[in-house]
Amino acid sequence: MSTRIYIPCDSSALSLGAEAVASAITIEASRRKADITLVRNGSRGLYWLEPMVEVETAQGRVAYGPVAIDDVPALYEADFLKGGQHALSLGPTDKIPFLQKQERLTFARVGITDPLSIADYAAHDGWKGLKAALAMDGATVVKQVTDSGLRGRGGAAFPAGIKWKTVLDTSADQKYVVCNADEGDSGTYSDRMIMEGDPYVLIEGMTIAGVAVGATRGYIYVRSEYPHSCQVLAKAIALARASGYLGPDVMGSGKAFELEVRKGAGAYICGEETSLLESLEGKRGMVRFKPPLPAIAGLFGKPTVINNVITLASVPIIFANGAAHYRDFGVGRSRGTLPIQLAGNLKYCGLVEKAFGVTLRELLYDYGGGSASGRPIRAVQVGGPLGAYLPESQFDTPLDYEAFMAIGAMVGHGGIVAFDDTVDMAGMARYAMEFCAIESCGKCTPCRIGSTRGVEVIDHIVAGSEREKNIALLEDLCDTMLNGSLCALGGMTPFPVQSALKYFPNDFRAAPRSKVA
Amino acid sequence: MSDHEQDLNAVISRILEERKAYPGALLPILHGIQDALGYVPREAIAQIALGLNLSRAEIHGVVSFYHYFRTSPPGRHTVYLCRAESCQSMGANQLVEHAKAKLGVDFHETTRDGAFTLEPIYCLGNCACSPAMMIDDEVYGRVTPERFEEVIRILKEAA
Numbered sequence: 197m198s199t200r201i202y203i204p205c206d207s208s209a210l211s212l213g214a215e216a217v218a219s220a221i222t223i224e225a226s227r228r229k230a231d232i233t234l235v236r237n238g239s240r241g242l243y244w245l246e247p248m249v250e251v252e253t254a255q256g257r258v259a260y261g262p263v264a265i266d267d268v269p270a271l272y273e274a275d276f277l278k279g280g281q282h283a284l285s286l287g288p289t290d291k292i293p294f295l296q297k298q299e300r301l302t303f304a305r306v307g308i309t310d311p312l313s314i315a316d317y318a319a320h321d322g323w324k325g326l327k328a329a330l331a332m333d334g335a336t337v338v339k340q341v342t343d344s345g346l347r348g349r350g351g352a353a354f355p356a357g358i359k360w361k362t363v364l365d366t367s368a369d370q371k372y373v374v375c376n377a378d379e380g381d382s383g384t385y386s387d388r389m390i391m392e393g394d395p396y397v398l399i400e401g402m403t404i405a406g407v408a409v410g411a412t413r414g415y416i417y418v419r420s421e422y423p424h425s426c427q428v429l430a431k432a433i434a435l436a437r438a439s440g441y442l443g444p445d446v447m448g449s450g451k452a453f454e455l456e457v458r459k460g461a462g463a464y465i466c467g468e469e470t471s472l473l474e475s476l477e478g479k480r481g482m483v484r485f486k487p488p489l490p491a492i493a494g495l496f497g498k499p500t501v502i503n504n505v506i507t508l509a510s511v512p513i514i515f516a517n518g519a520a521h522y523r524d525f526g527v528g529r530s531r532g533t534l535p536i537q538l539a540g541n542l543k544y545c546g547l548v549e550k551a552f553g554v555t556l557r558e559l560l561y562d563y564g565g566g567s568a569s570g571r572p573i574r575a576v577q578v579g580g581p582l583g584a585y586l587p588e589s590q591f592d593t594p595l596d597y598e599a600f601m602a603i604g605a606m607v608g609h610g611g612i613v614a615f616d617d618t619v620d621m622a623g624m625a626r627y628a629m630e631f632c633a634i635e636s637c638g639k640c641t642p643c644r645i646g647s648t649r650g651v652e653v654i655d656h657i658v659a660g661s662e663r664e665k666n667i668a669l670l671e672d673l674c675d676t677m678l679n680g681s682l683c684a685l686g687g688m689t690p691f692p693v694q695s696a697l698k699y700f701p702n703d704f705r706a707a708p709r710s711k712v713a
Numbered sequence: 714m715s716d717h718e719q720d721l722n723a724v725i726s727r728i729l730e731e732r733k734a735y736p737g738a739l740l741p742i743l744h745g746i747q748d749a750l751g752y753v754p755r756e757a758i759a760q761i762a763l764g765l766n767l768s769r770a771e772i773h774g775v776v777s778f779y780h781y782f783r784t785s786p787p788g789r790h791t792v793y794l795c796r797a798e799s800c801q802s803m804g805a806n807q808l809v810e811h812a813k814a815k816l817g818v819d820f821h822e823t824t825r826d827g828a829f830t831l832e833p834i835y836c837l838g839n840c841a842c843s844p845a846m847m848i849d850d851e852v853y854g855r856v857t858p859e860r861f862e863e864v865i866r867i868l869k870e871a872a
Contacts, residue, residue, distance in 0.1 A: 208839050211854035243841035382797030385838040420744075420781045421793075421837050423850045458737075459744055462781030464835060478739030478765075480778040496736065539840035540802035546841055568803070577798055611840065615802045624798070631797075631835065637778075 198231045199277045200252035204307070206239035206392050207424045208385070213264065214247040220265040221249070224272055232277065238393020240307035241547030242294055250289055253279040259286040294563060299525060300549045301533050302510045303386075306393035312431055314439050317396045323441065325515030329404045330449045334364050337408035341511065343519035345531025350376055350467070350504030351579065351608040351684070353530075353597045356511075359501060362491035363409040366499040371411035373402050374476065374495055374502040377418040377425070378460050378467040381580025383539040383611030387505035389547060391418070391425035394509070395432035396441075399455060401508035403446060404515060405501050406453040414453065415495070417472050419460045429457045464581075464635040468683045469502045471637060482637045483683045504609070506535055525551035530596045530607075540613035541567045550595075557591040560614060571616040575624075575700065579608025581631050582688035584695035585621065604691065621700035626654045628692040632685060642677045643686025649673060650693065657704050667704070670697070718756065724749050725757045729764040738765065739775055743782055752783045788823040788830040790868055792816075793847040796833045799840035803855075808844050809833075811858040815865065828869060 203209075203218040218234060225232045242248060248261035249271075258279045260271060267284060274282035286292055300306075309316040317323070329337050342357025363371060375398065379387040390398055402414045418426050433455050436442045444452045458476055460466050466475045470484035473495050494500025510532065514522045523531045530552035536559060538545045543565035548554075560566070560573060567573050575585045584605040586593070593599055600607045615624075629650030636643045650673055656666045674690035681687040697704060728745035732738050742761060746753050753776055762769045776782045794809050816824050816831055823830040839845035842854025846861070853864060 207837075207852050208842050208854060211839050211842055211845065211852040241841075246842075379838060380836055382836045383799045383840045384836075385840055388838040421834060421847070424852075458740065460781075461740060461743070461779030462834075463779050475740065476737050478737040478775070480775055537840065539799040540843060545843075581798060611799075613799045613802055613840070619802065624801070627798070627801070635835070 198233045200233045200235055201277075202235045202237045202250040202252075202257070203247060204239040204393075205236035205311070206246075207388060207422070208243055209239050209246040209248070210424070212243075212246050212262070216265050217247045217249065217263050217268065220268040221271075224268050228272055230272070230277060235310050237309065238306045238311050239389060239547075240289065240295060241303070241389060242292065242544075243546045244544050245286065248286070249276075251276055251279060255279060255288065257289045259289040259292065260284040261286060294544060294546065294548075297563075298549050299533050299551050301513050301522065301525070302390070302397070302506060303394075303535055303547065303549045304513065305397065306389055309394065311393050311395055311428060312435060314396070314435055314441075317394075321516055322396055322512075323400060323447070325512030326400050326404055326407075326441070326447060328515045330407060330447060330451070334408045334410060337404065337515075338364050340514060340519045341408075344514045344522040345526070345529070346507065346510055346514065346522065347530070347597065348504060349506035349510070349534070349609065351381075351606070353607070356503060356507055359491050359503070360405065360409055362489065363411070363499045363501050366492050368499050370413070370496075370498050371409055372495045372498055372500040373405045373409070373411045373414040374473065374500055375402055375414065375416040375508055376467060376469060376472055376502060376504045377416050377422075378464075378472060379422070379505070379609070380419060380464040380467045381582075381609050381611050383577065383613035384537050384580060384609045385539075386535040386537050386547060386610065388422055388425055389535075390505055390509045391422070392428050395429050396436060397509045397512055398429075398505055399432060399436050399442065401511035402455060403442065403453050404511050405503070405508065407446065407449070407451050409499070409501055411499075411501065412452045412454065414455045415476055416455065416457050417460060417466070417476055418457055419466075420462050426457055426459055433457065463637075464631075465637045465683075465685055468685065471683070473500065473502070480637070482639050485682070506609075527551075527553035527594065527596050528598055530598065534595060534607070534610045536595065536610045536612060538564045538612055538614075541569055541573070541616050542614045543568050552596050553594045555592050555594050556586065556612070559595070559612060560591065564612075564614065567614060567616045569616045569618075571618065573614050574617040574619055575615045575621060575696075577613045577615075577624075577692065578611070579606040580611055581628060582606075582684060582691055583608050583611075584691040585624065585699065586695070587699040604695065606688075606691070621696040621703040622654060622658050623703075625693045625696040625704075626651055626658075628689055628696075629654060632689040636685060640680070640682040640686060642680040643682070643689070646673055646677045646681075646686065647689060650677075650689075654693075654704075660705070663705075667697070721750065721754055721756055722760070725754075725760050729761060733764050739767075739772070743776060743779075747782060750786075752786050755784065788827050789872065790828060790848050791830045791832055792865075793832050793834035793837070795835070795837050795839070795843070795845045797836040797840075799836075800844040803843035805844040808846075808856060808858060808861065812861055815862060828872060829865070
């Protein structure tokens with residue numbers, strides 16, 4: 197009987213040589229006349245173990261990793277096709293502690309199924325949510341989303357149900373569903389993992405949104421930095437359409453929903469929803485004034501549901517298992533689970549989907565295993581380039597939208613970047629301003645000019661010129677950007693700067709710099 | 714008009730015809746042209762303006778807004794080095810300096826032999842395997858200076 201072997205086709209696994217490992221395993225199999233079926237799955241998100249090879253055995257799936265091409269002959273010698281022991285053996289995949297302790301709802305299938313197999317998707321509870329939603333009227337669907345407590349996972353954490361209700365209640369000849377897949381925050385990759393590892397869950401979530409609010413067209417705006425995601429999505433859309441899950445008659449309901457992938461072009465600002473809509477319309481990605489809200493006048497001036505990938509990909513399970521099931525995870529007003537991405541200087545980087553409420557310390561040490569360099573973790577940035585830098589004293593903060601807001605930080609899209617004690621926090625503050633200057637759309641002055649002035653002022657401070665005066669100036673500038681910018685780019689760039697200045701003031705002294713927080 | 718210009722015009726016209734009816738067609742058109750030619754030539758701007766009934770200034774404004782679009786031909790390979798925070802926490806700044814010194818170019822420049830164009834990029838979503846780079850459409854993780862040199866050497870030999 198043919199043995200099924202799983203090797204991820206996820207970008208990060210590929211970046212570590214998964215393609216070469218897959219071909220080495222195939223070549224070795226034919227040399228040994230071993231009967232194997234190779235499945236290219238998504239990644240389980242245990243990136244320090246990638247390329248991770250899984251084998252389907254009588255006892256379930258067992259894993260080996262990280263596998264290099266030189267390990268392949270020895271794996272065959274160890275009879276890995278029957279789950280044999282080898283130095284790279286990780287045992288049953290489900291029992292790997294990093295994975296076992298998680299609560300995977302949105303990521304239930306990622307790494308388990310063949311991303312493009314519709315049969316696989318259906319066999320793992322796919323399309324159940326859409327089927328349930330098609331049996332409801334729009335208002336009931338929207339109420340379910342509201343009841344689940346789902347909030348926008350892109351960063352703003354706005355209740356998804358309220359957005360959807362606004363679109364539902366606005367009458368128009370055409371409405372749209374837009375997926376924001378412009379995942380530009382450093383330290384985040386959960387959108388990419390979904391698009392590459394389980395694209396149908398996103399398609400299903402968008403279709404549910406479409407049938408709920410009466411939108412017949414959808415766009416997925418994917419950043420150009422993700423060529424692989426674009427390819428997988430385009431294939432998945434074609435296959436879903438051919439099987440009747442998209443198109444003029446979704447699952448025989450008589451309702452139409454068409455979907456298309458659109459590629460961004462390297463502008464971070466297009467992750468801001470109104471800027472993204474401008475870009476989709478073929479224009480410069482300039483931020484729009486709000487109101488009108490996109491839910492009332494969005495893409496091409498029509499009512500538009502615009503949500504992040506993870507928000508939309510969390511919708512099918514809400515309908516498959518019920519709103520209450522989802523809502524029962526989490527704490528306070530942060531309901532459900534969050535796919536958290538561990539990144540940067542950590543020993544075990546990867547995806548951790550947990551109910552809200554897990555602390556930063558648990559994530560950094562219990563999951564992340566401490567720093568990769570073995571040095572103390574000195575600062576952590578949560579929520580991308582606009583997120584505050586947190587010192588050790590704040591590591592006990594639970595991941596919860598409100599708890600983070602209370603300390604002047606944000607959960608954002610759930611990316612966590614760790615830095616060891618070699619980090620220069622004045623340099624990171626300067627980078628935050630520099631990044632804002634590079635990526636500003638230029639519409640409002642605090643962001644366009646303030647960011648460039650910010651770089652200059654930080655340079656003056658570090659050089660020791662009129663230090664106190666310039667620190668006051670920097671604080672004043674941050675205040676202006678925070679209160680005077682049109683969108684979150686200019687409005688939140690001060691967070692990393694202010695937090696660096698507050699918690700790591702010694703780094704802003706002229707060299708030689710002390711590294712004591 | 715030279716043969717080269719005729720070829721360019723033919724490619725641009727074909728993509729324009731294929732895509733100009735798309736809703737919000739401009740980005741798909743620019744992507745099509747850059748995919749085919751490696752850049753968006755000056756000649757394209759006037760042609761697109763005519764095709765979409767927009768001004769040349771509007772087309773130029775869009776091309777220049779997006780970092781991804783380029784208006785001059787790149788080298789045979791484009792090397793994108795990630796400069797974002799996660800990669801910085803794992804030594805991206807040193808990698809950038811190393812790459813600039815090895816290739817003998819700064820960002821946005823092409824090596825004299827026309828082989829490599831060096832570009833900064835802000836996140837490849839490979840933050841679990843920092844520092845990261847992308848060459849053309851291929852992503853690389855945990856890029857040490859040695860690994861960088863090895864990849865460059867292999868690409869040079871393949872040329």
